[in-house]
Amino acid sequence: MSARPVLARQRSLVPGRVLAGCVAAMAGLVQAASVQVDLSDAAGKPLADAVVFLESAEARRLVKPQPGVEMAQEKRQFVPVAMVIPVGTEVLFPNRDTVRHHVYSFSPAKKFELKLYTGTPSKPVLFDQAGVVVLGCNIHDQMAGWILVVDTPYYASSTATGKAQIDNVAPGTYKLRAWHHRLPVGAPALEQALTVTATGTASASVRMAGLQP
Numbered sequence: 376m377s378a379r380p381v382l383a384r385q386r387s388l389v390p391g392r393v394l395a396g397c398v399a400a401m402a403g404l405v406q407a408a409s410v411q412v413d414l415s416d417a418a419g420k421p422l423a424d425a426v427v428f429l430e431s432a433e434a435r436r437l438v439k440p441q442p443g444v445e446m447a448q449e450k451r452q453f454v455p456v457a458m459v460i461p462v463g464t465e466v467l468f469p470n471r472d473t474v475r476h477h478v479y480s481f482s483p484a485k486k487f488e489l490k491l492y493t494g495t496p497s498k499p500v501l502f503d504q505a506g507v508v509v510l511g512c513n514i515h516d517q518m519a520g521w522i523l524v525v526d527t528p529y530y531a532s533s534t535a536t537g538k539a540q541i542d543n544v545a546p547g548t549y550k551l552r553a554w555h556h557r558l559p560v561g562a563p564a565l566e567q568a569l570t571v572t573a574t575g576t577a578s579a580s581v582r583m584a585g586l587q588p
Contacts, residue, residue, distance in 0.1 A: 406573035410541040414533045414553060417584040421537025422555065425583065426459045426523050428530035429541060429549040429569065437528045437545075440464045446510070446520060448476050453510060453520030457556040459530050460522060465499035477513035484508050484524055509560070521556040546573045557586040 484506025510520035554564035
């Protein structure tokens with residue numbers, strides 16, 4: 376018996392919508408673009424540790440938790456001092472100091488408390504709501520940290536040169552938002568419209584005024 380009719384019959388058993396979905400997914404990967412953002416302060420100097428992210432209804436449907444995320448305490452500081460994560464991500468808070476810490480947040484996006492501890496708590500903290508989460512230590516008042524929880528898979532932080540790059544962005548129209556932990560408490564992220572096409576690299580620039588020392 377020839378194998379060709381059998382293979383043809385097997386192909387016919389694959390639903391057309393499954394094949395179409397696979398083709399669309401492959402096309403999306405091929406068409407993924409990059410977004411480059413230049414960030415500066417009010418004086419025009421490069422701004423490090425700023426966060427940029429792209430929002431849209433389509434992006435919201437693509438959000439997935441980020442695995443293996445940690446915000447440590449080292450030398451009585453949060454490390455990193457600020458981070459960005461997608462909604463649904465769990466974060467561990469290892470204490471690498473020789474003293475105990477008491478990590479907490481009263482922010483509406485996530486209220487939690489890790490009472491006096493050393494080492495790494497066995498249970499991570501789930502961040503299931505978008506927004507800015509301000510962290511503190513109930514023992515060391517000088518300690519402060521920030522976690523920005525975003526409802527999109529497209530985000531990046533700026534380097535010392537003030538540049539941030541978001542890769543693998545699907546073509547579409549987005550709201551580009553920029554945030555920095557030195558913005559006044561409660562201040563919204565800056566925003567502008569941005570269109571990403573299937574070819575080339577989209578670019579934007581953001582100047583952030585009103586940053587606190």
